[in-house]
Amino acid sequence: MADPVLRVRGITKRFGTLVANEDISLALGAGEVLALLGENGAGKSTLVSILFGHYVADAGAVEAFGAQLPAGDPAAALAAGIGMVHQHFTLADNLTVLENVMLGTEPLWRARSGITDARARLVDIAARFGLAVHANAQVGSLSVGERQRVEILKALYRGARILILDEPTAVLTPQESERLFATLKQFVAAGLAVIFISHKLDEVMAVADRIAVLRAGRLIADVARATTNKAELAQWMVGRAIAAAPSRSQRPPGANVLQMDDVHVAVPGRPALRGASLAVARGEIVAIAGVSGNGQATLADLLFGLVRATAGTLRLDGAVYAAGPRGVIATGVARVPADRRALGSVGDLSLWENAAIERVRTPAFARVGVLRRAAMRAFGRELVTRFDVRGPGLPDGSGLDAPASQLSGGNLQKLILGRALSIGRRAAGDARLIIADQPTWGLDIGAVAAIHARLIAVRDDGGAVLVISEDLDEIFALADRIAVMNHGRIIETRAAREWTLADLGLAMAEQRAA
């Protein structure tokens, strides 16, 4: 490439122990659409946040038009001609399109507003790129696709020559996406450069000139579109060799524990379930794969007891699935939520209080409303020992009284898993149904191995395990069967060995008519 308009060199960014970007170097030429392809959590958003100055990289530098950008300064990025269109729009609904576009571009103390000039300029830009909008329309009355156009106009109005679009098609209908792609082609024809973030193979192949694939924070491939294909991209995106699976006993699964038929859940403001069907049997691990936002989180909330099904049947061992978290706990379902700090634990309470909280109203831990604190503490100590929860003052000493927020992510997760598995503990062993949502998200390798070993042990013991994960390595490491979730439905279920990575990637990214 003759003269790159944007160049990143050796960008590295860590959040605690999580490496979000590792030594990434890329260049973007004028008149080029570069697609950043990767799964959720691969580091795409982190990288563009560094480009735009939202984050400061731990190492590396960003150059725009040959000049180095100051780190962590969005205003400087804007001035250098980098425009960002966020996934979640940043528009004021009660203002007009023109007012939204002008917002922040006028000096505060000027008496005369330059609204006439601004309108002329906006109309000119809109005409040049075929972005039809009514300048006087209220943004609140516009469709999602139109709002996105306003966001793009905003960036262009500020003189952007490099446009970054973060998952722009996530909110669009297929027809709107087509229009967006046509607009992007006009941009590059006019000499602008575009960075297009996506995890959808089809649209990347449709719109990009060059494709950079990120996985687990690393740049895996940087290729011209013409020299690659979807299968290869899927392979790069989801990872090559699968980590050797922990050993497990060979046994046929038993009777179905969880039986879900045509379940619908409609909760305003979040992905719906639209007729999901699934069964999990004794002695097997079923993993749900899917691109984030296709209803997996809603499925988890349903099984956790946090939301109710609006239609369909949900059964546990043949009986109607209990309602509400307390009811679900009482039937012996072990639950591990995705967000271990916001949902899985109460950070200000001590370890032993967190260990006992799910059963604090049962005779084990309270009699006539009075806590059996000694029993609670003893249980906390037992969990910490049995599940190898590590921290200062553990397992013996003052560590038990420390607030749960002080545990590292991996140790907190071990505590939550231990608590969950002890829920249905009866003579036979551990809980009979385990629901684990993103059980190892953001954990280090040691903690991942410990949690995986624990889940497989439960399965070998005859437990029914449902794992929801966005980490395909994890899915292949754990699952006996893999079910793909897409658009609120389970679209395909096969035994794990019958899936290839490429198949799975294609099924996850499959576009369905809306």
Add this chain to the structure above:
Amino acid sequence: MRLETRDKVSRSAAIVAPLGAVAVTLVISALLVTWAGAPVLRSFGALLEGGFGSRFALAETLTRATPLIFTGLAAAVAFRARFFNIGAEGQLYLGALAAVAVGGQLGNAFELPASVLFVAMIVAAALAGSAWLAIAAVLRTRLAVDEVVITLLANFIVLLFVSWMLDGPMKDPTAMGWPQSASLPAELELSKLIERTRLHSGFVIALGCAVAVWAVSKFTAFGFEARAVGANAQAARFAGVQVDATVIKTALFSGALAGLAGAIEVAGRTSYVTLDMSPGYGYAGIVVAMLAALHPLAVVPAAIFIAGMFVGADSMSRAVSVPTYIADVIVAVSLLAVLVATQVVRYRIRW
């Protein structure tokens, strides 16, 4: 500029911060005292002397602290569960009114032993406060109505209601036209703790309540659940805690404590209800609870501190002619300083 949570709270910071808060309070109030043209040391001396310096001063401070302990506990209990009861003032008046209605007027109608009547009076006051706050709690849990607005505005409804009762159904016919209720019979009044002062056994009841509230919070399943809901309602719900029921129970508890403040004031000090019987004890209770970091036992010293400032400021103003408003300033500055100090201990500021 943003705040970041400190990974570890250093032990020395946890000790230095409150001392710093006291120092800041002293410096700011000293500046104001100087501005008023009075000698700083003598003024502070007069303030301490007036609040704590004699048997009489101390008794007066503890008398004033008694309702503050109750309203402080009411706020601490509610705030702990993130239910912001700003209506202790109204609940206090309703409690006082209920106490007089049961103790005075029912007592006249039926022949009951004094001990039974006393218990009935206390229970009625607690129920009145609970029931009034329950409305806000139900609105919050069922309809997500903000309880701060409801409880705050409810205070004005109560004051108008009390005003009507004192000029109407509960008016004392012997009060020569003053708007005040009939008095409690003498056998229902609380005994004096110290001769020739106003300090009454209600103070001991307040101390008992502080210990009881602490015990409930620490040793009962309800107290545990209320703490969990206050710390992270979402996580508590996930763990099977019935969040709405816990909030309503907390509100009933908090309202009862504020209602008790009214009954104890009537039985211990005024013996009848007037419209000016509380100089804002309900609101000051919020300050008490915040100063005590919502800890039930710490409510007692916090209430005594605030009561001492107000009592001391009265005599200081006579001694060195600094306006009594200095007490308001000291209380307000100390609250702000303590709040800032606790934040500084927990967070660091990044520019």
